[in-house]
Amino acid sequence: MKGKVKKQDSMLDGVRCVVNTCYYYGEGDCCMASQIEIQPRNASNSDQTDCSTFAPK
Secondary structure, three states: OOOOOOEOOOOOOOOEOOOOOEOOEEOOOEEOEOOOOEEOOOOOOHHHOEEOOOOEO
16 A cells, blocks of 8 residues: 555545645546545644645655
């Protein structure tokens, strides 16, 4: 396993990801991770958040 979680054969429903340099990126801007984690706690806007599940290709 290259990343923190299992890479699935199907997209993570309801999650759109445009980071095409991520191991979990799927064609059509889909996330193929089995689950994701967004950090940090107590963020006050989207600029303060990131996907900690990201793994480079």
